[in-house]
Amino acid sequence: MQLIYGGKTDMCHPKFSFPSSFNITHSENHWANAETMAEYINKIIVPYIDSVKDEKDFSIRQKSLVIFDCFRGQITDEFLSLLNKESILYATIPPNCTDKLQPMDLSVNKCAKDFLKEQFQQYYANEVTKQQEKGISVEEIKIDLSLTNLKPLGAP
Numbered sequence: 001m002q003l004i005y006g007g008k009t010d011m012c013h014p015k016f017s018f019p020s021s022f023n024i025t026h027s028e029n030h031w032a033n034a035e036t037m038a039e040y041i042n043k044i045i046v047p048y049i050d051s052v053k054d055e056k057d058f059s060i061r062q063k064s065l066v067i068f069d070c071f072r073g074q075i076t077d078e079f080l081s082l083l084n085k086e087s088i089l090y091a092t093i094p095p096n097c098t099d100k101l102q103p104m105d106l107s108v109n110k111c112a113k114d115f116l117k118e119q120f121q122q123y124y125a126n127e128v129t130k131q132q133e134k135g136i137s138v139e140e141i142k143i144d145l146s147l148t149n150l151k152p153l154g155a156p
Contacts, residue, residue: 013026049064067101
């Protein structure tokens with residue numbers, strides 16, 4: 001799994017020990033870009049493909065297929081060259097179909113997004129409850145939604 005946080009340095013990453021197989025990275029706006037996609041291919045996709053080829057005793061020249069949405073910021077000439085070098089074919093999902101046709105969105109990403117929503121809802125409900133128990137009126141309740149407080153919710 002690759003997690004992309006918003007920021008310019010590693011300081012924007014949560015203070016949490018993720019599994020070694022995760023690629024924790026960042027971009028200024030937390031969106032995938034040419035750099036994060038190259039990391040994704042080199043640190044996630046290629047090692048996975050290599051392990052499957054080893055396990056199944058496939059030829060190292062055996063082609064692989066990856067499926068991406070059609071976000072142009074990800075599909076650059078440099079990126080396509082990297083895929084070609086690694087013998088990886090690619091297909092793109094038509095616009096507005098990612099949630100229906102992208103395997104990762106239907107499996108891993110959906111679970112991750114559901115988990116994050118649940119973590120946020122629990123955090124918010126707990127904060128409201130704590131403040132109500134202190135006698136703070138509903139109109140006066142303030143929940144800290146700073147990234148410092150929210151980032152750790154996704155990495156329990």
